[in-house]
Amino acid sequence: MPAVLRAARPGDYPEIIGLLQHAGLPVDDLSAARFGWFVVVADAQGKLLAAGATEPFGSCGLVRSLAVSEPARGAGLGRAVLRNLEKRALDRGISSLYLLTTGQSAFFEEHGYQRVTREAIPEEVRASRQFSAICPASATSLLKRLTLPMVKS
Ligand SMILES: CC(C)(COP(=O)(O)OP(=O)(O)OC[C@H]1O[C@@H](n2cnc3c(N)ncnc32)[C@H](O)[C@@H]1OP(=O)(O)O)[C@@H](O)C(=O)NCCC(=O)NCCS
Secondary structure, eight states: OOOEEEEOOGGGHHHHHHHHHHTTOOOTTOOGGGGGGEEEEEOTTSOEEEEEEEEEETTEEEEEEEEEOGGGTTSSHHHHHHHHHHHHHHHTTOOEEEEEESSOHHHHHHTTOEEEOGGGSOHHHHTSHIIIIISOTTSEEEEEEOOOOOOOO
């Protein structure tokens, strides 16, 4: 059986935290109740290879906690998780995705995210713990406006 990309389940929580810690990403504000924010990629044995989340704020979302296990990097899993998060966000009526990153802005810019100032970010997103307390002020803020595919008439 090939790897599968799926919504996270409650039992995935410890493995997600391990994956994020290994990738050097903050986990302080993640509790088991937050598993619903996540999608994961699991290998044929069920071991998690990648995870990523969208923290919802009404019509905005904060993409966060995107990590691929080191041996699985460079094979397209990061892109697959990001695309899936964007699709799920659109399905939930989210039209703007924000994110903060310290070292991976090139990856996100390649996927359509554009740099914005922190001040351009809605107050409710800025007030989140990820923004206000966990990520350093030097982190780059990025935004992607989500649009539905154009339908030909
Ligand atoms: C960033 C990360 C998620 C990328 O995952 P990945 O599975 O290795 O990336 P992919 O294989 O899907 O890469 C897709 C494309 O992005 C490119 N890419 C990957 N990492 C990149 C980087 N750091 N900078 C620029 N481009 C990058 C790849 O070359 C590929 O392009 P191509 O299709 O033209 O070859 C992964 O490196 C990671 O887990 N890093 C540590 C955690 C982290 O910093 N997360 C982001 C903060 S939330």
